[in-house]
Amino acid sequence: MIFAIETSCDETAVAIRSEQRLIASLVTSQLRKHQPFGGVLPELATRLHVVNLPLLAEKIMAQTNLSWPMIDYITYTAHPGLPSCLHAGSVFAQTLSLILNKPLLPINHLHAHLFANYINRDNQYQSTTVALGLVISGGHTHLYLLIARKIILIGHSLDDAVGECLDKVGRVLGFDYPAGATIEQWALKGQPKYRLPIPQTTNGLNFSFSGLKTAAIQKIAQLKQQDITHTRHYLADFCASLQQTIIKILLQRLTYASLCFPIAKLLLIGGGVSSNMAIRRQLHHWCKQKKISFWVPDREFCTDNAAMIAETAYRQIIFTQN
Numbered sequence: 065m066i067f068a069i070e071t072s073c074d075e076t077a078v079a080i081r082s083e084q085r086l087i088a089s090l091v092t093s094q095l096r097k098h099q100p101f102g103g104v105l106p107e108l109a110t111r112l113h114v115v116n117l118p119l120l121a122e123k124i125m126a127q128t129n130l131s132w133p134m135i136d137y138i139t140y141t142a143h144p145g146l147p148s149c150l151h152a153g154s155v156f157a158q159t160l161s162l163i164l165n166k167p168l169l170p171i172n173h174l175h176a177h178l179f180a181n182y183i184n185r186d187n188q189y190q191s192t193t194v195a196l197g198l199v200i201s202g203g204h205t206h207l208y209l210l211i212a213r214k215i216i217l218i219g220h221s222l223d224d225a226v227g228e229c230l231d232k233v234g235r236v237l238g239f240d241y242p243a244g245a246t247i248e249q250w251a252l253k254g255q256p257k258y259r260l261p262i263p264q265t266t267n268g269l270n271f272s273f274s275g276l277k278t279a280a281i282q283k284i285a286q287l288k289q290q291d292i293t294h295t296r297h298y299l300a301d302f303c304a305s306l307q308q309t310i311i312k313i314l315l316q317r318l319t320y321a322s323l324c325f326p327i328a329k330l331l332l333i334g335g336g337v338s339s340n341m342a343i344r345r346q347l348h349h350w351c352k353q354k355k356i357s358f359w360v361p362d363r364e365f366c367t368d369n370a371a372m373i374a375e376t377a378y379r380q381i382i383f384t385q386n
């Protein structure tokens with residue numbers, strides 16, 4: 065039995081995984097507490113993690129009818145994330161590990177977003193399969209090559225993450241934080257009729273989203289001056305344009321990655337932004353054209369959760385045993 069803890073940002077989460085499957089997963093979102101500030105306040109998030117963790121731990125043990133001596137491993141998000149939030153999770157994990165005298169497994173949060181693809185699925189990890197892994201979240205846009213049990217970073221955003229771009233442009237559009245899901249809803253009713261730039265980077269595997277963010281904010285100001293922001297379809301069309309530009313950027317980088325690494329026959333995606341249905345659909349379509357398999361986690365496991373931490377720890381344990 066693995067007991068997992070996630071506290072990298074504004075979700076406090078715990079999960080339990082047995083050797084066979086995920087047993088339970090609990091997530092407490094602090095979203096409402098942070099919304100008045102338009103982003104996550106690290107001090108507040110840390111304090112809430114400290115309060116929530118023991119409550120969630122007790123709740124999950126009661127819910128699953130398990131007792132602490134039945135836990136064999138303690139695992140937690142070690143990095144990356146907000147330092148004080150990570151510290152809160154790490155102290156809780158270390159305390160449990162000491163009290164129970166059970167091993168402690170620190171986990172990389174971004175790798176876990178990719179391993180969320182294995183939760184409750186029969187996908188047996190084939191260490192011989194070479195895969196591309198794309199993490200698109202609020203804090204990161206990272207592209208990996210998964211090869212022979214190694215996870216190698218081959219590209220990343222040089223500035224803003226894709227979710228950060230959505231959240232910051234969303235704020236200017238008048239949406240609450242985080243804005244990604246709201247932008248997706250508006251985009252459903254619109255047409256991508258506004259042209260926004262596709263930023264280039266010297267290394268075609270890297271990303272850049274701050275130029276797109278600035279251009280989108282400037283475009284909103286320009287449309288306001290032209291009184292277009294009052295028109296009926298403006299919000300929906302603007303959201304559709306932003307979303308479609310982001311998809312184009314992702315596909316452009318993936319196309320280059322598939323040229324650089326033609327042996328990769330699988331694409332794994334993960335992270336909060338991968339819950340976007342338009343992104344899932346269009347990346348899947350691209351994979352079909354390239355004859356690459358496509359995996360994306362169930363939507364509940366795209367945003368931050370501890371089930372993905374438990375899943376990653378489980379894979380690590382298996383790898384070291386074999």
Ligand code: KG4
Binds near residue numbers: 201246248337338
């Ligand atoms: O992975 P995550 O929960 O936290 C981080 O590790 O950053 O990702 C949060 C990000 C936010 O930027 C949020 O706006 C975005 O995921 N997001 C979405 C959607 N749902 C959440 N972006 C686009 N479409 C969505 N449906």
Ligand code: ZN
Binds near residue numbers: 173177336367368
């Ligand atoms: Zn995350």
